[in-house]
Amino acid sequence: MSASAAAADEHYTSTGLNNRKMVFWAFLGSECMFFGTLISTYLIYKNHSLNGPYAHDVLNIPLTSFSAFVLLMSSLTMVLALASVQRDNVRGAKIWLASTAGLGCIFIGNQIYEFTHFVTHEGLTLQKNMFGASFFVLTGFHGAHVTGGVIWLTTLLVMAFKGKLSSKNSLDVEIAGLYWHFVDIVWIAIFTLVYLIQ
């Protein structure tokens, strides 16, 4: 969408699409199959539990709605971060990258709270029943993806503070953004299929 900004630095390609961006799209295609399989497993198994607690006993929709809101907002700040980098607005880049990472941290914090609450108060563990196993594995892998994203954003933030982030390498931020938006979309799917439609 905005490859032109950095085009001077980019090589000729047959399709005109940058190699790194293209490989990332392929990676996200693969990730779709990964989460698709995990989500299918959850949907198959959520009613296979031999004993409770069951999904409707424990899932906290207000809390996770807040999480979903936080993650959606972080997509917005991610867009702003990329726009700042492309305009060589280093200060804006720092602010918005930090905001995105921060919102990601809030999401992870919520998830840690949710998991601990399930284990300590509801007695729901991986080993407890099929719902627990498939729920923790699905949302846990999503949480791990968010964590990876936060580490990535932090790396970019460090680069920004070292003065190594400019419109010339805005592609670095753009690809991190692709990843972040993808993780966000996966959460919408999980939120809908796991929390809203029980």
Added chain:
Amino acid sequence: MSSVTATATTHVHAKPKSQSGVWSWITTVDHKRIAVLYFVTAFFFFVIGGIEAVLMRVQLATPNNTFVDARTFNALFTMHGTTMVFLALMPLSVAFFNLVVPLQLGARDVAFPRLNAFSYWVFLLGGLFMNSSWLFKAAPDTGWFGYANLTSRAFSPGHSVDFWMLGLQFLGIASLAGAFNFIVTILNMRAPGMTFMRMPIFCWMTLVTSFLLVLAFPVITVALILLTFDRFVGTSFFIPQGGGDPVLWQHLFWIFGHPEVYILILPAMGIISEVLPTFSRKPLFGYPFVVYSGVFIGILGFGVWSHHMFSVGLGPIADSVFAITTMLIAIPTGVKIFNWIATLWGGHIRPTTSLLFAVGFIAMFIIGGLSGIEHASPPADLQQTDTYFVVAHFHYVLFGGTILGIFAGLYYWYPKITGRLMDETLGKIHFWLTMIGFNITFFPMHLLGLWGMPRRIYTYDKGLGFDTLNLVCTIGAFIIVIGTLALMWNLVVSLKKGKVAGPDPWDARTLEWSIPSPPPEYNFAVLPTVEHRDDLWERKQAGLGPIPQPPNAHVHMPNPSYWPLVTAFGMLIFFSGLMLSIYMAIFGFAFTIFGIYRWAFEPAS
């Protein structure tokens, strides 16, 4: 990244790099050297898988034999299948992807040279990890398909299943990384003028294969993750006592496993689609139909997985649907075969070893395809599934198909990478021994299966009628061994004593033959501009000859790097740690992250 700008040929850098020695191989990011590494390693594993096969054949030569015991036999067939699929056939195909695709596209390297090196190192370490299980007397013994719930802790204590599960997970990373790389290489690195419909079929089949890998591997990744949780954490994803369903494993495995079959065969189909036109001196008949049928096979490959499960009892609706989708695959496969024969028809056929193997592919693949139609029919399949009939079927497809195709490609492209031709006499000995040995080994298995001999049995009783043909199969296996020895001898002696090939020994059609053999590190000093399908051939026919390449050009190429190896090594520590100690796993993970960071911030060129 290589400097592939349209005008990049003037980049002149007087930066000589060490071109020999072990270190240059460890740090290489050159696609041709990585191809050699892939080939040598995969061929090593091919030999190991072959030895495993021969040991099994010796055990089965006579009834109630005690050459190996039950557990060893089970480990042998598990590791034979796993080795041949993941450590021999797939990486042998990847060796050709690496060698041929950039050359055919008119590119200087793949899109991500260091990622390419990383794929190789992960493959090597993953293969060694998996095979090290023999040393610990913990070789996997639950079949290459690892059906649940036999793989659960209760029925498979010890580390044998761990080696298999973690090894496959590890190897999957190599396959995925390679697939990403080739997708981008093929979509983005084509020489100017090379539209999709001018692209060599081998590149097309590589592209389809790469998409299959990217979409199929995540499914087995998840299945293996769930199995890992079952074994290490105590969940019950595939354990019925805890509410899990062992049949889900079968679904996930085959949603991956069936596309995997096409991952194994499509590259070989690509190879012979290059070999047949060259040695018939005719263009591939029906190029667009061969392309579309390959794409169609790839897509259909995701809709047929339950034909591996007709005996599970999925009900008449599922059985009918999967029977029909499976039969549909016969149509594009048939189209390919007809087009290959039509390519030969009316040509000037030169009976080189490479052509013989390509023709052998067609002849054997037809038999494998026809027996496959029997399995596509669930009621008939109920008698055949899990018998030697199936063993015969898929060896006709994977040996008679993939391996013969790979041999065709080997004799075809060996001169391109070594500069010397392989010996034709030895080659023909290899061909005939392989064909005769192959058919003596595997044709009788059709009958054994129909007479009721199940697969995966370490012994059988007298009086079932299995004795004679099993002995015949074993004799055939030894003929294949002799043929393979002829190949190995040929590979070695031709390296020094083979006839010097020159750039275009076969009077071939595609761009890789327009540059010297072996090609310079940068492949093309002048990037070709492509005007036709089979551009080199068209230029030669027009009396133009290949685009002249200035010798001793200085083209800026990517720097060597050892970070891919370091990162792969970190992953090895991580996966070993999952089995041994959580601290080791954490260390391995941190090590991997460290490697990735150094890699990411290392200047690429």
Added chain:
Amino acid sequence: MSSLRHRLRRSTFLAPLALLFLVAGTAWAAGFPQNTLDPTSDFGHQTHRLFTDILWWEVGIFVIVEGALVVALLRFMHRGEKGVPHQLHGHTGVEVAWTLAPALILVFIGVPTVMTIWRTQAPAPKNSLEIQVIGHQWWWEFRYPQYGIVTANEVHLPQGRPVHFILNSADIIHSFWIPKLGGKRDVIPTRTNHLWYTADSVGVWPGQCAEFCGTSHANMRLLGVVDSPTDFASWVAAETDTLPVPPSDSLAVAGAQLFSSPAKLCITCHTIQGVSAGMVGPNLTHVGSRRYIAAGLLENTPTNIAKWVSNPPAVKPGALMPVLGLSPDEARALAAYLTTRK
């Protein structure tokens, strides 16, 4: 069958492959007790007919396609180096033709396939004899709920009456298969599978587990015994006869005591009606009447029973029955006792 042989005779010159398959299947039936090409049940005949019909299509395709390949090679083999043949790139009409031709053939294969699927997977007839099949590592348990019979590794079927197998597993996935009687069906824990057929002739047919199930998968064999209706009735009578036959000779008496002795552990795993109620191993109430022991591995003779009970894992690798530390005399006594349990 005769019309098939007729067709076969007429076209042998075209079909060496099919000849090999079919003659091999039918002519040497006696030496091939697991032969799928010579079925003896309605189910087996239906799947076999499908197999044969598809095989004939395949023979035709094989001859045409491989023939074209051979002709192409013979006609166009060219040893000279010079000259370029006509550069034909393709022909759309031909492509359409050879896309449609296989599609048309598939109709002739697909339609009978789907019809056979629905016929063979229809619900079992009402009058069928129900037999519960339970797979264990590595032996088969058979229960006849209508008669209260529990037996192992040897399943008796009445000729001419539909038999409905209800398949379950006690541990992992196995697959129930008596090739002469019909195709296999997997035996899966927590799932119940069904398979039914009517055996049309009397015979004793071996079968084996067809899904890999661990170390001794190869040793998980069974015997399908198709009895005439009268023979079946007398078998049922013998199996349901619960009156204990008191062992007469002293060795067997000693064996009976050993079996019941808690120290020897037999009774923890095995049931002998009126003696013990173990559920882990095969029911031994009428073990003496079976043709084989150890899931088809050994003929049922006192010597073989002694060999088995002395060291089961030596006979069947990985066997879950442990080495009980029996002396040779004890093993012989047990064998004598078990042989009396007819």
